[in-house]
Amino acid sequence: MSDKLTITNNIRKLRFFANEMTQLELAEKTGASRSTIIAVEAGKYTPSLDLAFRIAAAFGVPIGEVFESKAE
Amino acid sequence: MTLKSKRNITSMAAGVATAVGYIIYALSNAAPNSDDLKAWAIVMLVSIGIAVGIQIVTQIAFHIAASVGIAVKEGKKDCKTFERGTVERIIKSELKEDERDKRITLKASHIGYSCVGIGFMAGLIALACGAIALTALHIFLGACFLAAFVDGVMSVFLYEKGNRGEECK
Numbered sequence: 001m002s003d004k005l006t007i008t009n010n011i012r013k014l015r016f017f018a019n020e021m022t023q024l025e026l027a028e029k030t031g032a033s034r035s036t037i038i039a040v041e042a043g044k045y046t047p048s049l050d051l052a053f054r055i056a057a058a059f060g061v062p063i064g065e066v067f068e069s070k071a072e
Numbered sequence: 073m074t075l076k077s078k079r080n081i082t083s084m085a086a087g088v089a090t091a092v093g094y095i096i097y098a099l100s101n102a103a104p105n106s107d108d109l110k111a112w113a114i115v116m117l118v119s120i121g122i123a124v125g126i127q128i129v130t131q132i133a134f135h136i137a138a139s140v141g142i143a144v145k146e147g148k149k150d151c152k153t154f155e156r157g158t159v160e161r162i163i164k165s166e167l168k169e170d171e172r173d174k175r176i177t178l179k180a181s182h183i184g185y186s187c188v189g190i191g192f193m194a195g196l197i198a199l200a201c202g203a204i205a206l207t208a209l210h211i212f213l214g215a216c217f218l219a220a221f222v223d224g225v226m227s228v229f230l231y232e233k234g235n236r237g238e239e240c241k
Contacts, residue, residue: 024161024162024165027165027168028161028165031170032168032170032171032172033165033166033167033168033169033170033172033173034162034165034166035074035075035076035166035172035231036170036171036172036173038074039172039234042234043234044233044234045172045234047171047172048171050171051170051171
């Protein structure tokens, strides 16, 4: 039986290091809505692989630096 | 609360107002006789038309109110760096339909369709039990109103509570 995966993200930290990029700017760069970015950052929404890659590309880092998962 | 949740609540409030208006008319003396199905069909069609009109007007009013609200909020937050196009950018970004909206709409409409299905069954059962055709028609119409309302409630719930997706478990 598979364990439950908990997905966390470092978007807040990455936005800080990207010259305090706003959620609006990140939303515009990824093509998602600002409310989706807010939900992803708060861990309320798990994005699709497509959006996850676009978020990583917006910061210029590999996807593994944005999202982390651990089995419970 | 997100702008999409507020938009859904506004839409639900408009729907409830329309339903209440219809119920008041249906219970008044001005309503057609219960055996005049043609007249009732016209009343229902007109009510649906009015409901669509009210929804359009409500959404326009909502967009204006939201723009003013965001302008005031952003202006208070940082009036020195506040740019003229910021409000348009925020509104455009907040109301943009993306993958999360599609997922939430899918879940919410699934429950809405269930309501319509249950209402249809209830109407048929009422007819089978000897109720008049007008009762069945009203059960169908009520189920449609209820479905729209439940759809809205579910959407707001998913927007606020979060929608992490079952595939992660």
